[in-house]
Amino acid sequence: MDLMLSGKSVFVAAASKGLGKAVALQYAREGARLTIASRSLERLAQARDEIKAETGVEAALLQMDASAGEDIRNAIRTAAAASDGLDVLITNAGGPKGGFFSDMADEDWLGGFELNLLSTIRMIREALPFMKTAGEGRIVNLTSTSIKQPIDGLILSNVFRSGVNALTKSLATELAKDGILVNTVAPGRIGTDRIAELDGKRALEQGRAVEDIQAEAAKQIPLGRMGTPEEFARHVVFYGSFANTYVTGQSLLVDGGMVKSI
Numbered sequence: 083m084d085l086m087l088s089g090k091s092v093f094v095a096a097a098s099k100g101l102g103k104a105v106a107l108q109y110a111r112e113g114a115r116l117t118i119a120s121r122s123l124e125r126l127a128q129a130r131d132e133i134k135a136e137t138g139v140e141a142a143l144l145q146m147d148a149s150a151g152e153d154i155r156n157a158i159r160t161a162a163a164a165s166d167g168l169d170v171l172i173t174n175a176g177g178p179k180g181g182f183f184s185d186m187a188d189e190d191w192l193g194g195f196e197l198n199l200l201s202t203i204r205m206i207r208e209a210l211p212f213m214k215t216a217g218e219g220r221i222v223n224l225t226s227t228s229i230k231q232p233i234d235g236l237i238l239s240n241v242f243r244s245g246v247n248a249l250t251k252s253l254a255t256e257l258a259k260d261g262i263l264v265n266t267v268a269p270g271r272i273g274t275d276r277i278a279e280l281d282g283k284r285a286l287e288q289g290r291a292v293e294d295i296q297a298e299a300a301k302q303i304p305l306g307r308m309g310t311p312e313e314f315a316r317h318v319v320f321y322g323s324f325a326n327t328y329v330t331g332q333s334l335l336v337d338g339g340m341v342k343s344i
C-alpha cells in the first residue's frame with residue numbers, strides 16, 4: 083500500500099530515542115522529509131545518523147523541551163519554514179513522574195500537565211496554521227494505554243493522557259472541515275529505555291529481580307511479550323499518513339491485547 087508520504091513534511095517530537103525515533107525511522111522509510119526534536123541535540127544527532135544510514139534520509143534536528151512553550155513555537159515554525167509547511171505532526175514527550183496520588187504535590191501536577199497535555203496543545207496550535215493553509219494534515223498524539231485503563235502508580239499519566247485523548251476527539255470534529263485528521267496511538271508495553279527504567283524501579287521497590295517483574299508483566303499480555311518500537315511505529319505511520327482518509331478521532335491501543343476493556 084502506498085502511504086502517500088513521499089516528500090511530505092513530518093515533525094516528530096521526542097524522537098532522539100525510543101518510540102519517537104522508531105516512528106521517525108518509519109517515516110524516513112516512506113520517503114518523507116523529516117524533522118526530529120527533543121532536548122538533547124547530541125542524542126538527536128545519533129538518531130539522525132542511524133536513520134540516514136538505513137534510509138539515506140537526513141532528518142533536520144531541533145532542540146525542543148516539550149515543557150517549554152517558547153521551544154515548541156520555535157521548533158515548529160523553524161521546521162515548517164525549512165520544509166515549505168507541515169503535513170504531519172506526531173506529538174510525543176518524555177513520561178511524567180511516576181507515583182500515587184499521595185506522592186504528588188502541586189508542582190508535580192503542574193509538571194505533568196505541562197509535559198504531557200499542554201505540550202500537545204501547544205504543538206498542535208503551532209502546526210495548525212500550516213495545515214490549514216495546505217488544506218490537509220495529519221496529527222497523531224502518542225499517549226499510553228492509561229487512556230483506557232488507569233495504570234497503578236502512574237497517576238499523572240492516567241489523568242493527563244486521558245486529557246490528550248479528549249482533546250483528540252474534540253479536535254477531530256473541529257478540524258474535519260479543514261481536511262485535518264487527528265488520532266491517538268497508545269503503546270502498552272513496548273521495549274524502550276522508559277519501560278526498562280519503570281521495571282527497574284518496580285523491582286527495587288518490591289525487592290524482586292527485574293526478570294521476575296518482566297515475566298509477570300508478559301503474562302498479562304495475550305500475545306505473551308512486549309512489543310517492539312518498530313511494531314508500534316508502523317501503526318502510528320498509517321494513522322499519520324495520507325492513505326488514512328477516513329479515520330479520525332480514534333484511539334488505537336498497540337498493546338498485544340493487554341487492555342481488556344471493550
Ligand SMILES: NC(=O)c1ccc[n+]([C@@H]2O[C@H](COP(=O)([O-])OP(=O)(O)OC[C@H]3O[C@@H](n4cnc5c(N)ncnc54)[C@H](OP(=O)(O)O)[C@@H]3O)[C@@H](O)[C@H]2O)c1
Binds near residue numbers: 096271
Ligand atoms: N514504551 C512504552 O511502552 C510506553 C508505554 C506507555 C507510554 N509511553 C510513553 O511514550 C513516551 C515515549 O516513551 P519511550 O518509551 O519512547 O521513552 P524513551 O525511550 O525514554 O524516550 C523518550 C524520548 O523522549 C524525549 N524526551 C524526554 N523528555 C522530553 C522533553 N521534556 N522534551 C522533549 N523530549 C523529551 C527523549 O529525548 P531527550 O532526552 O533528547 O529529550 C527521548 O527521545 C513517554 O511519554 C512514555 O511515558 C511509553
